[in-house]
Amino acid sequence: MIEEADVAARIVLAHGGGGELTDELIRGQILPRLGNPALNLLADAATLEVVGAALALTTDAYVVQPLVFPGGDIGRLAVCGTVNDLAMVGAEPVALALAMVLEEGLDESMLQRVLDSIASTGREAGVDVVTGDTKVVEHGRAEGMYITTTGLGRVLDGVSLGVDHVEAGDAVLINGTIAEHGLAVLSRRKGLSFASDLVSDAAPLAGLANALVRELKGVRLLRDPTRGGVAGVLADLAAAGHSVEIEESAVPITPTARAAADLLGLDPLTVANEGKFVAVVACEQADRALALCREHRLGTNAAVIGRVTDRQPAIAELMTTIGGRRVIQKPYGEQLPRIC
């Protein structure tokens, strides 16, 4: 017999899903024990000053299955995710650290493939792995390999991003079509053959995101909509006191991604991206931000998808294509286990 109290006191998959339960774990268990001003911000990367240098530090564990998926593999994913977390706080990547937990019996050719991918994605992002560690666990005690990448970055001069800078009237922008990473991984896992042109969007965003904050003083906030998707980012904005209105018709999505999401019963707004950012930009700079994005190969499908309003209490709302309104919420638990 499993008692209710017992159930409540165990870790479930959804604690890692990036939704409400992840928030509960972080706010209920982690912050009360480890909290400090830097960690409490729960930013994509921590920013800190060390002997006069403004630095950013971020870490991510990757447990994606399968290890190789359309458009990438766990190595590309790890480098992109880490570089992007640095870019989201206005930092350029300086160095990566790589820790691998390998499963006994892993094919060395798979390890080689992933290492090659880490190397090539690092070159694409202009950053090296400068330190690392490798451990091996018994067969069955991991699934091929888990990777943790940590990124050290340099915050660009004078750049300060954050939810505190967001103002009513600001534009909400995204640099391209949504939901492709999560849907590509899930389609591969479920063997959806129609979805063969669904490819993960995993890409290192530092080049584009750094350019944006260098050029425009009106960038308030950058967030990468990974686990929890765009909905997670918008729900966080609302939780921080900023209402947003999003036009469903303005949100870029490919017909294939929409069809795959429909088939899988998923709201594409909640599906993970790995080469996208949501930017909140001062209204008067929205056009320039959009133009800058569209000039870059990772922003050709950029769009303004909505705006921040002064409605209180704060809420994130979707203006649907059929003229309705619905509240955008963070997924409660785990829709897509081990998507990253």
Next chain:
Amino acid sequence: MIEEADVAARIVLAHGGGGELTDELIRGQILPRLGNPALNLLADAATLEVVGAALALTTDAYVVQPLVFPGGDIGRLAVCGTVNDLAMVGAEPVALALAMVLEEGLDESMLQRVLDSIASTGREAGVDVVTGDTKVVEHGRAEGMYITTTGLGRVLDGVSLGVDHVEAGDAVLINGTIAEHGLAVLSRRKGLSFASDLVSDAAPLAGLANALVRELKGVRLLRDPTRGGVAGVLADLAAAGHSVEIEESAVPITPTARAAADLLGLDPLTVANEGKFVAVVACEQADRALALCREHRLGTNAAVIGRVTDRQPAIAELMTTIGGRRVIQKPYGEQLPRIC
């Protein structure tokens, strides 16, 4: 039928053991793909300069079993190991990043215990966790939890340590009794009841190690003898072209540790430590180094255990208590799986 080529092309536990096979993995697979001047040094931590600040970066994955052992747990181990890697390159810890892979079904009380331990060890070492990530994998796809900690440090002004600085005549020193971490974990795993006073030495060494390099210009090299033990450090010195002669009778070890090692058929020189460093110090500063260590609670049993010689080709040798000599070698594979 398993073909030989097939066996050779798979990861085995020993690839993570810190011995010869780990070296083969690093030099044969990782460096050819990811190599760069910082990574190629294979130091405990990478050192790099960012806008004028001399920084150190290190990462370690922890997969120790059991999660709790005499003298510590995976959380204390992770913080100590990471802080110590920073200290070994002459850096003081500035910030930690924490990534956790949790197994579905893990007791939240165990997670809480480990988080508390990370917090208290961080306070002991004077460093906070400033960023983190948590993933969850299905029951059976991990073993309770795996932790990766990454440390950012500031290299102390004017400090430069490294095997290049080592000279014939230098003294080799250790800050206390050896082999306790590995033996404590293994005794718990094997249920050796006589070994109840064997306790892991896991401790954050930055305070002592930083003081040593601040006070003495003659510190050439610091290395923490974790996987591979003291033998691994000495074999690395020999591989870098520096012969060492170690007096077995001078190596500090408790009677209990010696008895446990004998019973388990292990050479204590090859067993992991998590609160020890091997220091190579200019001969004329050996006494002061020893005195500094002995003033510190983590160095009360410090001893000079040998010296660097000019013998070529380079070799690490043990002068045994019975008057013989034997070559000190790095263990080939995995003696103690998942000791850290």
